[in-house]
Amino acid sequence: MQLTTKWLAQLPVSEITRAIPVSGGDINAAFRIETADQSYFLKVQPQRDERFFAHEIAGLRLLGAVITTPQVIATGTIDGDGYLVLSWLDSGTGSQYALGQAVAAVHQQHQAQFGLDHDFTFGKLPKINHWQSDWATFYTEQRLDVLVKLASQNHLWSTNREHHYQRLRQELLADPYMHQVQPSLLHGDLWSGNYLFTSTGTPALIDPDVFYGDREMDLAMTTIFGGFDEDFYRGYQAAYPLAPGSQQRLPRYQLYYLLAHLNLFGETYGPAVDHILDQY
Template identity: 65%
Template sequence: MQLTTTWLAQLPLKSITTMQPVTGGDINAAFKLTSAGHDYFLKVQPQQTAAFFAHEVDGLTRLSHSVKVPKVIATGTINGDGYLLQAWSSLGTGQQFDLGQAVAQVHQQTASQFGLAHNFLLGKIPKYNQWQTSWSTFYTTQRLDVLVKLAIQQQHWSPQRESHYQHLRQIILADTHMQTVQPSLLHGDLWAGNVGFDAHGIPVLLDPDICYGDREFDLAMTTLFGGFTAKFYQGYQSVMPFTTGWQTRLPWYQLYYLLAHLNLFGATYGPAVDHILNQY
């Protein structure tokens, strides 16, 4: 996406001296801006209003009560494109133990029910967040079922996958732990690309997709694509020890993220989905 001088002039910045595209994301166009000696991070979603970023801003606000997050400068709509302007986060290095503790502190923020006060349906993966008193109901109907339906529509599903999925679904609904979960604030997309450290080694969390749910849901994402060491889990457990049986439930939550990747990126994720489904 190319941003014109006229477009940039409508941002709430006095003057922009440099603009550089930032790579690494697949959802938004992203840029590093410099204005009056300060650096900023700009996300743009073409042909969407500022409402596209309201969910992320809410997430950053809630996370900020427990952990460092990028500072939001402004959101808005320019020429039909939604944008989110943040202070630039200069990332350095830090200790995985500290990162684990920071994530556990986020999970100590709780609610009385599972879900969130609003849905987020503007992205490629819809998030239906209606409040539920049952975590197993929320997770199966508002997370897994949604992605299975999408996989069927995109012809990424099969009778064999459906059979294994229905068996797993019944296991989840009947599981005792799923009936006793405390709703924790979840980051929602906790992979290595969305965590870091500031110049002083303080953990920073980026790009949240929040709701209130089982903290093991967040932890499952950390196990899929690397970037988290044993020290991370030691730090986490120094604040919030794991619940008995978490290893058994881990594949249930890994499945969601793998289904999301199946829908977003295609059949290359099919074997990973089948590896989990074929266990049930």
């Protein structure tokens, strides 16, 4: 996406000198916009209005109460394109141990129920967040079932996958642990591309997809693509120890993110999904 001078002039940021495209994932067009004395991070959602960013803004504000995040500067719609202007965080290096402790601080923010006060259905993967008092019900019905149905619609499901999934589903619903989980604030997409260290070494989180759930779900995401070392997990455990059996429960949460990637990127992720399903 190319931003015209006319488009940029409508942003509530004075005297922009240039806009530089930056890597922003496959969801938004992303730019570093510069003024004479400051830089900002700009996300644009072409031909979708500012409502697209409401969920991210809510997440940044929830996370920002306990950890460093980009600050929300402005949001709106220009010529049909939704935009979000955030503060620019200069990146540096920092401690994985400190990052683990910072994520633990996020997870120590609790709620009475599981979910969130709004759904997010503007993206490719719908997030059905209405409140549930029971984690087993929330995770099976509002997370796994949603992606399984989508995979079926996308012709990425099979009778074999369905057979094993139903066995896993019944195990989840019957597991006493699943009915004892305390709702924790989750980042929701905690892979290595969504954390950074500021220029002063402070851990920061970006691009949240928040809801209240089992904190082990966030940690499962950290194990799929790498980028978190043993110091991260030591820092986390020192601040907020996990319940016994967390390693054994890991695959059931890895499955959610692998199903997400199956739907987004196709059968490349099928073998990883099958590896987990075949255990049930």
